[in-house]
Amino acid sequence: MLSCRDVTQLISESMDTSLPIGKRLGVRFHLLMCKFCARYERQLHLIRETVRRFVATEEKPGGAPGETLSEEARERIRKSLRNP
């Protein structure tokens, strides 16, 4: 029987690689019975999804204004490009 400690490790691994069928079924079976591990899995996926959506929104060029280069850094970079 897999413990919750084992299952949390396997939930994470399954986000990076595909688990062998035996482990995969072990995890699925455990999740049916364990509300905490099921919740843990949902929350890990929520974090992943939130990060992905944020990155996708943020990284459209000309996207939402956010942090900007400081004037000092801007000037320093311009200078270094004039005399590379």
Next chain:
Amino acid sequence: MKKPAGSNPSGWVDRHGDYLFRYAMLRLRDRSAAEDLVQETFLAAFKDRGSFSGNSSEATWLVGILKHKIADHFRHQAREAPLEDGDLREQSDPSPFDGSGHWAKGPTDWGGNPADLYREKKFLDQLTKCISGLSPNHANAFTLREIEGEATGEICKVLNVSETNLWVILHRARMQLRRCLETHWFNKSTEEGS
């Protein structure tokens, strides 16, 4: 003949500086390190401006160079602070599990429908803080995997760890991050709401 766009670096900083800076900030979480990498990116692009084919946009071309600089930065950090036993052990104290490996204190219900979290600036600030609270190896592995979307084989090369160790590191990082968000965001807002 079309003049290659890369041959006109004078407007680069104005056109792409802030974009590249935000890209670097999200991954390094350190203003001066991010500014340095943006500068290095422009300089490398300047030296290599002949290679800009115009097939991709100027921004995409520059981000490609920045990505390499960021990977180099992580590679360097991994050499400076190699993996320790502590990176592979359970970080949180007390352990979330009891002696038999079952939850001592399970995850709490985060409630509601948090699908729009990615639009909440404050949540993202908290997330960034929580990532900064991880050990450098954990933070960099998480960043490469979840923000950069890198494959695990590539991350192993950058951080110079085995695949088995990387899975443990990512597991530890996710567990600690989840816990941090629960403490500083989800439970907090529940209390404020009640």
